[in-house]
Structures are given as C-alpha cells and as structure tokens.
Amino acid sequence: QQQQQYGGQQSGRRLNPDDMPSPLQVIEEDRRARTGEFLTAPRGALPPLATTKFVVRDGGNASPRFIRSTMYSVPSTPDMLKQTSVPFGLVLSPLAAPQAGEQPLYPGSTIADGPVRCNRCKAYMSPLMHFMDGGRRFECMLCHQMNETPAEYFCNMDSQGARADKYQRPELCLGAFEYIATPEYCRNKQLPKEPAFIFVFEMSQLMVQRGLISLLCQNMTQLLQHLPKDSLGGQSDTVSKLKVGFITYDSSVHFYKLLGQAPEMCVVCDKEEMFVPVPEGVLCDPNEAADNIAKLMDNIPQIFLGTKENSGVLGNAIQAGMSALKASGRTGKLFVFHSSLPQTEGPGKLKNREDRKLLGTEKEKSVLSPQSVFYNNLGQELVGVGCGVDLFVFNDGYVDLSTIGQVCRLTGGQVQKYSYFQREHDGPRLLQDLQRNISREIVFDAVMRVRTSTGVRAVDFYGHFFMANTQDLELAIMDSTKAVAVEVKHDDKLTEDEGVYIQTALLYTSVSGQRRLRIINLGLNTCTQMAELYKNCDLDTLMNFFGKMAMSKFMENSAKQVKEQLVSRTATVLACYRKNCASPSAAGQLILPELLKLLPLYVNCLARCEALSGGQDMSCDERALHIYHLSTCTIEASLVYYYPRLLPLINSNPDAQDVGIPTPVRTSYEKLRPDSAFLLENGLIMFLWIGSNVPSQWMNDVFNVNAPHQLDPTLSDLPVNDNPTSQRLRAIIDEVRSESMFHLRLFVVPQQGKHEVVLRSYLVEDKGVYGAPSYVDFLCHIHKEIRALMQ
Numbered sequence: 001q002q003q004q005q006y007g008g009q010q011s012g013r014r015l016n017p018d019d020m021p022s023p024l025q026v027i028e029e030d031r032r033a034r035t036g037e038f039l040t041a042p043r044g045a046l047p048p049l050a051t052t053k054f055v056v057r058d059g060g061n062a063s064p065r066f067i068r069s070t071m072y073s074v075p076s077t078p079d080m081l082k083q084t085s086v087p088f089g090l091v092l093s094p095l096a097a098p099q100a101g102e103q104p105l106y107p108g109s110t111i112a113d114g115p116v117r118c119n120r121c122k123a124y125m126s127p128l129m130h131f132m133d134g135g136r137r138f139e140c141m142l143c144h145q146m147n148e149t150p151a152e153y154f155c156n157m158d159s160q161g162a163r164a165d166k167y168q169r170p171e172l173c174l175g176a177f178e179y180i181a182t183p184e185y186c187r188n189k190q191l192p193k194e195p196a197f198i199f200v201f202e203m204s205q206l207m208v209q210r211g212l213i214s215l216l217c218q219n220m221t222q223l224l225q226h227l228p229k230d231s232l233g234g235q236s237d238t239v240s241k242l243k244v245g246f247i248t249y250d251s252s253v254h255f256y257k258l259l260g261q262a263p264e265m266c267v268v269c270d271k272e273e274m275f276v277p278v279p280e281g282v283l284c285d286p287n288e289a290a291d292n293i294a295k296l297m298d299n300i301p302q303i304f305l306g307t308k309e310n311s312g313v314l315g316n317a318i319q320a321g322m323s324a325l326k327a328s329g330r331t332g333k334l335f336v337f338h339s340s341l342p343q344t345e346g347p348g349k350l351k352n353r354e355d356r357k358l359l360g361t362e363k364e365k366s367v368l369s370p371q372s373v374f375y376n377n378l379g380q381e382l383v384g385v386g387c388g389v390d391l392f393v394f395n396d397g398y399v400d401l402s403t404i405g406q407v408c409r410l411t412g413g414q415v416q417k418y419s420y421f422q423r424e425h426d427g428p429r430l431l432q433d434l435q436r437n438i439s440r441e442i443v444f445d446a447v448m449r450v451r452t453s454t455g456v457r458a459v460d461f462y463g464h465f466f467m468a469n470t471q472d473l474e475l476a477i478m479d480s481t482k483a484v485a486v487e488v489k490h491d492d493k494l495t496e497d498e499g500v501y502i503q504t505a506l507l508y509t510s511v512s513g514q515r516r517l518r519i520i521n522l523g524l525n526t527c528t529q530m531a532e533l534y535k536n537c538d539l540d541t542l543m544n545f546f547g548k549m550a551m552s553k554f555m556e557n558s559a560k561q562v563k564e565q566l567v568s569r570t571a572t573v574l575a576c577y578r579k580n581c582a583s584p585s586a587a588g589q590l591i592l593p594e595l596l597k598l599l600p601l602y603v604n605c606l607a608r609c610e611a612l613s614g615g616q617d618m619s620c621d622e623r624a625l626h627i628y629h630l631s632t633c634t635i636e637a638s639l640v641y642y643y644p645r646l647l648p649l650i651n652s653n654p655d656a657q658d659v660g661i662p663t664p665v666r667t668s669y670e671k672l673r674p675d676s677a678f679l680l681e682n683g684l685i686m687f688l689w690i691g692s693n694v695p696s697q698w699m700n701d702v703f704n705v706n707a708p709h710q711l712d713p714t715l716s717d718l719p720v721n722d723n724p725t726s727q728r729l730r731a732i733i734d735e736v737r738s739e740s741m742f743h744l745r746l747f748v749v750p751q752q753g754k755h756e757v758v759l760r761s762y763l764v765e766d767k768g769v770y771g772a773p774s775y776v777d778f779l780c781h782i783h784k785e786i787r788a789l790m791q
C-alpha cells in the first residue's frame, strides 16, 4: 500500500493532530526496517533514510552519504516530470565521513597521462564505461561515445563479458573511489605543496578584555594536536602535514616569523596598498616550531593587553593571510576571529545599517544583501589562490554578516557566531567547536563538475562556492559538514532500459598536499509510469534541495513569493498523485503518497523557519547566520532544523531501558507535561524546558535547587552532580551535542518563564508566533488547494 487516507474534511469535527502523518513514526519505521547493510546496487536502489543507521557496501554506485537524489526513478519524458512538479535534484556531500564498518575510498589505477577518460565528454573511467570488442573499446554511458582502450590499459574480457581485472581495479567495480592526479591537474602544472591553516586574531578591546585572545592562545598548542591527517585507501599518515601560521590585526596587520631563535613580530600592512609583503618563515610545521608557537602564544596576550582599539581592518587581515599563502605557494584556510563592524577608513569600510524592523518585510533584502562589493571581490580573489575562510564572530553589536560573510560563502567556508561572549559560559563551547572544525576532513583548492547522461543536465547549483562558468563549482575549501544541491533539468526523452547516470568529479588538494580526484557515480532508473516516481523518491533530500534553493531564490525575488511557490508546488505534486496514481476514493479524503506524506509538514516548517521567515525578534546578523546554515548544511542537519527534536527527560515508565537518546515526541506544546522536563534542539540551539510540577527531588538531583523559580537564569550548562539522574541527563545532552555540527548552547527555560515564548517558536506543529499556520491548519489548506486543482 503506497498511499494513506486522512480523515473526512467535511465532517466538521476537529482534526486530531496525532492522526496527522508523523515524522517520528516515519523515522522509526525506516530504522526498524532498514538498519544494517545497504548495498548500492542494483541501479536505482532507494537508500534508507538519512536518519537510519546503516552500513554502506559499494556495489557500483556511490554511498548515499556522498550523493542522494530526490528521485531514484526518473520519468522518461520531460513532460511527465513537469506534470508531477517533483524537482529532480541531487544533494552532494563529497567529503562525508564514512561510518564504522564501511570501506575507505581506494585509489583507482591510472596510465601515464592520468586517469583514462571518455574522449568526448571527458567522464572518468568508472563502472559507467562499458567494455566491448574483446576489451579493445569502451562505450561511455554518459555520452555514448565509443573510445579506443589505451594499450597500457587493455585487459581481456571474461566469460561474463566483463574485464577480467574488474575486481582488481576500484575504478571498474566501485561507485566511489579516488584517482591520484598527475601534474596536468595541478595549478601551473606543478604538484602542490602541503596546505596551511592560518589563525587570524582581531586585537580589539572586546577580544582582549573578554579573555578571548588569552583563551585561544592558552589552548592553541592543544588544538594543534587535532590537525587532520591524510589517508587514502585505509592508509593514514601518522602526523598531520599541514603548515600553520598566525596573524593579528587592529588598525594594522602583524605577521609572526615562527622559524629562528624566537618568534618575531613584523608590522607590515599599509591599508591603501593591496600588495602585502610577506616576511619569510611565517608558515611552518607546527612540530618543528612548537617552542616558538608556545612562546608566541604567551606573548600575544601580553603585547595587546592594554589595547584601546575597537575595530580591526578585517579586509586587510584576510588579504594578508591570502598573501602569506600565495608567497609560499600554498593553498589553505584562514580561521578568522573577529568582533566588530569594519569601520576603519579603507576599501572594506562598512556603515551600520542594522534595521531589524525590515526583517520579514518586502524590504528585508536591503539589510540581507551585501552593502558593498568589496567582500565579494575579495572572496573571488581568495578562490583564485585557493584560500578558504571560516569566520568566528564575537559580537556585542552589529557586524553585518550579510556583507562580511561573503568571503565565507564564496570560498566554501562558514560563519559561526558567539554573541555577548562570556569566557565562563561560552569558552568551553568555542573550544569544542574549534577542535571539531580543525580536525574534520577538509580539502583545498577544489573544482567540482557534475556530468550526466544525455537527456538530462545539471543546470543550477546551490550552496557555498564560486562559479566562473556555468559548469564548474570552485571551492577554495570543502569539508565533511557541507552539502551542495544541484538542480537537474530533463530535456530529452529517456528510454526505460537505459537509465540516468551521474558522475561527479571533485578535483582537490588533500591535507598532505596530494592532488586527487574523487569520483562519485550514481545510476538511476527511468520509468514510463508516474506511480514509479512516487514510489522511488527521497523526501529528506527533496527538502534539503528546497531549502538551499529557497535561500538562493528569495534574494532574487522575495521570501513571500518563494513561500507561495513552495506551497502551490506542494499542492501540485500531491494533486498529480491523486489524479494519476491513487486508487479511487471520496473527494473529501486527503490522499498522500506514502513517501511524500510528510511533504506538507516539512514545507510548512521550511516556510516558517528562521532562515526564510526570521522577523524582527532576531537581529540582521542572526538572520544571516541562519541563511548561511541552511545554504550549506547536510540532509540530516536540515531535517532537525525544520523539525526540531523534542525529547522527554523524565521517564514515565521507569522500567524502560534507560540508555541512548530518549524516543522523541511530536514537536508541539501539547506534549510538554508539567510534571516532566524536555529537551528541544534544532542543530543550532538547545532548550531544557522544565515543567512547573517537576518533582523537587529531580530539581535537586539536576540543579541543586528545589523548584524551577530558584534557577539561575544565566545557566548555560548543567552542574556536574554525582547521582544517576544528573549523569543520565548529561549523557543525553552530550549525545545530542555529538550528533550536531556545533556544540549546542543550552538554555534552561522554566514553564511560564519569560523565555518560554522563544522556545515556543520552535514547536513547529503549533501555530507560529507570527501567524504561521499549525500543521493541522496547513494540511487542511493544502487539501483545499489539491481539491481546487482536481476540479
């Protein structure tokens, strides 16, 4: 049964929210059915949900961690696809970390010129090449070109008609693998050097007085222990080969020579002059220069102890980092720690245009689009030299993330914000985030190209990168926590037996300085029956795609228009199913395709989320941060962002097994029981809600107070108490944090407390604070739209 019926609309009785399709149930059912091994064959195999724990076995298609499609059976005619209104999109996370039990990526075999490729479309040798003529020729499944097999790549065919060496060569039997690139694939045809991480500190009064600079300096040696090590085919380096460097800036920029007897500071930057002379020895091996780095980390807080400067020359500091990489012939990443709106005279100067009253109105673009092209131009220049930027912002006031964050957006980087930083509360969180950021898998100076079989083509791309032409995504950096969405256009008829093939090639420099190509192949089925599409689509991927697309489109049009289009598209998708695929039933009945039954819920969540609908209760910078998050996040992260997890913390059934994360309940205020406590999280923020009738023993065990009104309102973490209740609760919080991309800040919210209204805005099944419809109301609205389309 691929469809479900929901109530009679005309009956007049109030719909029970618990009868509406539930994401918790969908997640749980898939978990039960599909935990375990997933073999990526045959072509078009629908993977388990992103929320299910599965182990991938590569059967000739890439792992769904690297690539997912909104559909695994593509309608054979463009007309049919258009009629359904279901988008054909891909979500790519080419650096996604493998799970325990999964094979690493193996290196494919190359010939003297590098990997074997199709002469016409330049696709790489992979299971998409079909050998014939006794192995002398191969046909490219993407463009159907017949290619001569290079003599040095020739191999006889076996009795099954496959190359006899098929299982000895990763590129002939696996969906995902890597090629080690030849100098042809490198900048100036020279093999790259090891990349570098450069830490760039703004020396403003805020940064110094809040203890940020001393915190970073005191922990730097420890953080550098976590630099990523390269690995290939299961072989890992024993030490990281990345270089490191340090830059500080206030109204001028300072480099530090790390090689020699003692670290040496050089003040060099002339603000008007784009050319930055970089002294020798600024980038070094962190082990070789360990003593000097330790000395420098002792010195920096001393040198700037009494600073009176309020703002640093951000643009110049980033240019200086870029010049340091360029001067040493390396690519790399800048970790920029910054606190102010750049107001020093010079090209990167910005004005304070914060006006949160505009958020949520038609005029919001005037505060959400960049106010100057300086940071966009700088971003492009950075991509040109393979320098990515992650921005860590510690602001009390407006810093204009919409403008300065462009350097992150264009280079494949990200923005993180720690407003009103207090070392005691936010210090541990910052260090956790930094450690994760530093240690995760990352590549540099990357170019990504998506090739497809004839009849379809990649036309639009959403995420953080730069495009100089219509096909290549340039990413100064790319890491395991980022995803890119690709819109595929269907413009020619496809035959059912042929299928649709996609090959993504990511050319990059690894953390040890090796130039490689990561090849990610995916084969999809084609169908002549529309029902096949509805039986083979992936809603989680579709919603990540919709989110990224919305972030791009609402800056061109308006948030209101984008939301209206999403809603009407949802109705079209569902009406088309009802008309063409569902079994006959009463007109008053809402019929939803099984795999898309949560589409209305998630579209309502997307329409009301802070990235698309954030209003004047948030700052412009906060809104920008949400936009960056949804533009880059993975499928798992977008799901919890749309539909936050609500976890009951006091077990009503004490016999239940008390390990792991508790079973979530529907994200609605009705589920909050006054005699219990709940954790609510969306991957960016976490609330601990405490009911007014929570047992005083529980309060004592967890917080050392008797009642919620005695709680310290500034509490940002739980006291470490030695009793089972406290231990269990802290274990839950730790586990939730370990699953998120960031170390989530905890806010404790007593029932009826003044911050409860903030928490309520995340209870997405309820009516929203700014009039967003509840789940039930939205579903009724969609039902009405569907009925209108049916007539």
Ligand SMILES: [Zn+2]
Residues within 6 Å of the ligand: 118, 119, 120, 121, 122, 123, 140, 141, 142, 143, 144, 145
């Ligand atoms: Zn080809």
